[in-house]
Amino acid sequence: MISACVIGWPIAHSRSPLIHGYWLKQYAIDGSYTRRPVEPASLAAFIADLPQAGLAGCNVTLPHKEAVFGLVTRADESTERLGAVNTVFLRNGRTLGTNTDGEGFINSLRSSVPGFNIVNDRVVVLGAGGASLAVVNAVLEQGASEVVVANRTLEKAEQLRQRFGSKVLPLAWDKAGDQLTECSLLVNTTSLGMKGQPELAVDLSRLPVEAVVTDIVYTPLRTRFLSDAAARGNRAVDGLGMLLHQAVRGFSLWFGVTPQVTDELHDLVARDIDPDYKR
Numbered sequence: 126m127i128s129a130c131v132i133g134w135p136i137a138h139s140r141s142p143l144i145h146g147y148w149l150k151q152y153a154i155d156g157s158y159t160r161r162p163v164e165p166a167s168l169a170a171f172i173a174d175l176p177q178a179g180l181a182g183c184n185v186t187l188p189h190k191e192a193v194f195g196l197v198t199r200a201d202e203s204t205e206r207l208g209a210v211n212t213v214f215l216r217n218g219r220t221l222g223t224n225t226d227g228e229g230f231i232n233s234l235r236s237s238v239p240g241f242n243i244v245n246d247r248v249v250v251l252g253a254g255g256a257s258l259a260v261v262n263a264v265l266e267q268g269a270s271e272v273v274v275a276n277r278t279l280e281k282a283e284q285l286r287q288r289f290g291s292k293v294l295p296l297a298w299d300k301a302g303d304q305l306t307e308c309s310l311l312v313n314t315t316s317l318g319m320k321g322q323p324e325l326a327v328d329l330s331r332l333p334v335e336a337v338v339t340d341i342v343y344t345p346l347r348t349r350f351l352s353d354a355a356a357r358g359n360r361a362v363d364g365l366g367m368l369l370h371q372a373v374r375g376f377s378l379w380f381g382v383t384p385q386v387t388d389e390l391h392d393l394v395a396r397d398i399d400p401d402y403k404r
C-alpha cells in the first residue's frame with residue numbers, strides 16, 4: 126500500500142483527496158491519499174519524518190509552500206526560481222521538492238484552447254501573491270516577451286521583477302485596464318471574485334477579442350470576471366483545470382502511473398464545488 130497526503134493549516138477544504146482518490150480507483154492502485162492538518166510549529170518535524178512515516182510524499186498547500194522549500198533536501202531548477210514547493214516526494218530516502226502549479230496552469234490552458242501558444246506575447250497578470258509567482262514563472266518559461274503585473278500593493282509586483290527580471294513590468298492596480306491592448310493572455314491571480322470576496326472589476330474594453338482570459342479562482346467555477354470576458358467574445362478558461370492538472374505529476378511520482386485529466390474527473394470535482402453544476 127502506497128500512501129500520500131496533502132498538508133496545510135487549515136486543510137479541511139482541500140479537494141485533492143477527491144482527485145487522487147478518483148485516480149487510485151480508476152487505475153486500481155493499492156494506495157491512499159488523505160488530508161493532514163499540520164500546524165506551522167510541527168512542519169519541520171513532519172517533513173523530516175516523511176521517510177519513517179511510511180509516506181511516499183505529500184502535496185503542500187497554504188500556508189506552508191515557502192517553508193517547505195526551505196525544508197526539503199533539494200529542489201529542481203524551476204522550483205528554486207520560485208522558492209515554493211507544492212509537491213514532496215522521496216528518492217533514496219531523501220525528501221525532494223518540486224512545484225507543479227505552473228505546469229498545471231499551462232496544461233489547463235493547453236487542454237482548453239487548441240494551439241495555445243504565448244511565445245513572444247504580452248501577458249497581463251492581476252495580483253502578485255503566491256499564486257501569481259507560479260503563473261509569472263510559468264508564462265516566462267513558455268516564452269512570453271513581457272508580463273505586466275498589476276497589483277494593489279505595487280511593491281509586491283516590483284519584487285516579482287527583482288525575482289524574474291526585466292520582462293516583468295509592475296503596474297499600479299488602477300491602471301490594469303489601460304494595459305490590455307496587445308495582450309494575448311489575461312490572468313486573475315487575486316482572491317477577488319472568490320465566494321465571500323468582493324468582485325474583480327477590470328475594464329476589459331481594450332482587451333483584444335482574440336485574448337484568452339483565465340481565473341485561478343474556482344469557487345465559483347464561473348466568476349463574474351470570466352462571464353464578462355466570455356460575453357464580449359473572449360475565450361474564458363476556469364480555474365478548476367489548473368487544480369486538476371497540477372495534481373498529475375505528484376500522482377505519477379508517488380504511485381507510478383501518469384493519470385489522465387478526464388471530463389468525468391472534471392465533472393466530479395465541479396459537482397463537489399457546485400452541486401447544480403451542468404456541463
Ligand code: ATR
Binds near residue numbers: 253254255314316
Ligand atoms: P495567494 O497566495 O492565493 O496568491 P496572497 O498571497 O494573499 O494569496 O495574494 C492575494 C492577491 O490578491 C494579492 O495580489 C492581493 O493584493 P495585495 O498584494 O495588494 O494584498 C490581491 N487582493 C486581495 N484583495 C484585494 C482587493 N480587495 N483589491 C485588490 N487586490 C486584492
